[in-house]
Amino acid sequence: MNKWQLYKLLRKQDNLRNERHPMFEKNRFMKFLGWFMFLYYAAILILMGVVMPAGLSGEYNGVAAFHVIDGFFLWVLFVDFWIRFTVQETPAQTVKPYRLLPISRKFLMHVYLTRSGFSAGNMFWWFFLVPFGLLAVMPLLGWWSFVGWLLGWWMLCIANGFFYLFVRALCIRHLAWVLFPVLVHGGLILLMLLPEKNCLDMPCTEFMYQFALGNPLAFLAGAALIGVGYYANFVLQSGMSYNEVAKKEEIKHASKMSFLNRYGAMGEYLKLEIKLRLRNKQVRTGFFVMLGMMVFFSAMLYFTDIYDGTFMKSFILLYNYVGLGTMTLVGIMCYEGNYIDGLMSRRESIFELLRAKFYFNSALMLIPLVLVFPLTYIGKISVWMNIAYFLFTIGIIYPGVFQLAVYNNNTLPLNQKLTGKQGNATQQIVAMVVLFLPIGLERLSVWLMGPVWGYAPMMALGLAGICTHKIWLRNIYKRFMNRRYVNMEGFRASRNS
Numbered sequence: 001m002n003k004w005q006l007y008k009l010l011r012k013q014d015n016l017r018n019e020r021h022p023m024f025e026k027n028r029f030m031k032f033l034g035w036f037m038f039l040y041y042a043a044i045l046i047l048m049g050v051v052m053p054a055g056l057s058g059e060y061n062g063v064a065a066f067h068v069i070d071g072f073f074l075w076v077l078f079v080d081f082w083i084r085f086t087v088q089e090t091p092a093q094t095v096k097p098y099r100l101l102p103i104s105r106k107f108l109m110h111v112y113l114t115r116s117g118f119s120a121g122n123m124f125w126w127f128f129l130v131p132f133g134l135l136a137v138m139p140l141l142g143w144w145s146f147v148g149w150l151l152g153w154w155m156l157c158i159a160n161g162f163f164y165l166f167v168r169a170l171c172i173r174h175l176a177w178v179l180f181p182v183l184v185h186g187g188l189i190l191l192m193l194l195p196e197k198n199c200l201d202m203p204c205t206e207f208m209y210q211f212a213l214g215n216p217l218a219f220l221a222g223a224a225l226i227g228v229g230y231y232a233n234f235v236l237q238s239g240m241s242y243n244e245v246a247k248k249e250e251i252k253h254a255s256k257m258s259f260l261n262r263y264g265a266m267g268e269y270l271k272l273e274i275k276l277r278l279r280n281k282q283v284r285t286g287f288f289v290m291l292g293m294m295v296f297f298s299a300m301l302y303f304t305d306i307y308d309g310t311f312m313k314s315f316i317l318l319y320n321y322v323g324l325g326t327m328t329l330v331g332i333m334c335y336e337g338n339y340i341d342g343l344m345s346r347r348e349s350i351f352e353l354l355r356a357k358f359y360f361n362s363a364l365m366l367i368p369l370v371l372v373f374p375l376t377y378i379g380k381i382s383v384w385m386n387i388a389y390f391l392f393t394i395g396i397i398y399p400g401v402f403q404l405a406v407y408n409n410n411t412l413p414l415n416q417k418l419t420g421k422q423g424n425a426t427q428q429i430v431a432m433v434v435l436f437l438p439i440g441l442e443r444l445s446v447w448l449m450g451p452v453w454g455y456a457p458m459m460a461l462g463l464a465g466i467c468t469h470k471i472w473l474r475n476i477y478k479r480f481m482n483r484r485y486v487n488m489e490g491f492r493a494s495r496n497s
Contacts, residue, residue, distance in 0.1 A: 010111055042127045049131035056136075065136040066149065070208035071201045073153070074192070077160045078185050080125070084164045109238050116165065117230060122157045129153055137212060145212040152211025155222035162229025169236050175285055265349065269356035276328070276335060280414050283328055283335075290323045291367070298371045301380060308380070314439045317381055320368035321393040322434055325361040329401045330431050332357065333480075337411030337491035344484065351477040354405065358469060362394050388442070388455035388462070395465025396458075397434055399472050404430060406479045409490025 056065035129150055138146040163181075170177035192198045210218035257274065260267035277283050297316045301307045307316060328335075336343060336353070343349050369390060375381045438458075446454030465472070480487070 006107070010108075042124075045125070045128035046131055049128040050135065053132055053135040064140060066133065066140075066212075067205050067209070069132065069136075071198075071205045073156065073204050073208060074188060074200065076125070077156065078189075080157060080160055081164050081181065081185070084161065084168075106238070109234055113165075113230065113233055113237070117158055117162050117226075117233075119161075122161050123154065125153065125157060126150070141212055144214065148214045149208065149212040152208055152218060152222060155219070155226060159222065159225035159229055162226065162233055165233050166229065166236060169233070172281075175288055265352045266356050266359075269353045270360055272353075273356055273360040280335070282413070286327050287324065290327055294320045294323055294368060294371055298375060302374055302378070310443075311439065313381060314385075314442055315435075317372060317375075317385065317389050318393075318435065318438055320371055321365060321389050322397055324364045324367060325393070325398065326401055326431060326434050329357070329361060329398070330404060330434075331408065331412055332402065332405045333408045333487075334410055334412040335414060337409070337495060338414055340488055340491045344488065348477070350480060351474065354402065354473050354477060355470075358398065358402070358473060361398065365390060365394060382451070384452055384455040384459075385442075388458040389438070391462025391466070392438060392458040393462070395462030395469075397438065399465050399469070401430060401434065402473070402476055405476055406483060409487040409494075411491045411495040 052069075053065045056068045133146045133150055137149050141149075167177065167181050170180065188200065192200050207218065207221075211222075257271050260270050263270065277287050297307070297319060301313065301316055307313065333340075343353065369386075372381060372386055376383055376386050442455070442458060445457050448454065449456070
């Protein structure tokens, strides 16, 4: 079998793997939602590409519209880079199933790195660039210039994609590497904003204009950027993918946390919750990212007036309170799916586990409470609003999210990052509801009852949920046990898929 035949076989296997995955049926709604959002944003870009040539033609002292856009191409690449964090994964995740087969590791990395770097996603900006170029470039310079200009943008998007893949792989190794793109982008933005005249405007415009003129040096420069990014990713991700699959992991310190022994079985599960965040790469990284976002939004609200609107105050307060808890609770029992058989061997162990999760995540609420206190002190957030969201999160939002324990049956990996899996459609929908529905309830209550008494219903509901936590936790436990065989089958099927 030659390499071309092997490539086609690998592509076919990837398609079959997606279709035969036990979570395929559960992810169909998210696939539909993903296609809907894709078409929605594509339509927006097409509309911008049609409207902007006419709008820019009379601006900037008669400068051609495409020169104006070329001068801003760094901003487009910045946006493109950070959007990729939400939609694009590293290519090493698809290498794992083939590690034990007699296939060259280098060939596998070349295949998946090429497919990832040269994927159709790098052409998404064409929804804007094609109509814009047809109206702004082609009438002035002709068809070949339009093709060269479009090809230049595409090459820069590919190079930007490889830069993203390299940074994301470094962030997997250590979260501090996220400062690398922040410093690079921040430095370039300062060069564009601090001087009276943007010192990067003319170089960017001239560089993109050379693509339109068909200058071979411009294309060689674009190809060089792609080549450097490709090689850097190949070297970095080859080593990281091997280390992860080989399970090379060192435990530097294992605390016994003996102070929790006094709580019996529940104390053991509290230890399990703590260790989940200390030892699990995915949860640990997510915890610190979420904490950083909470500090950032709170600082922006404290030091600036940008988020002084009513909605943004409510959103930031709610985000702070629900972030650390719902980050793992939307996938409740999914991590435990790795050892669900051991949990099921003891009577009522699941009930004790649920209680431990509720107590632990309620204790985590002290962190956002401390972060929000300065905002309450300076008067940007009222005391009643703060107390209402605090109680409502513990007493209403947590009980709602805990209901997923009955239906979640897809195992999430404990130690993998490059080859890890994501949540299903239901979990994503619940996370969105948690972020926006409470704000609507709060606004309605305040509108009906005023800025003080309007928070009373949220406080009352929250206190009721807290006081009755053993009742609804027992109800969740009984329903989980009624579905235990269905759930255990799902956990086993998705454990090693």
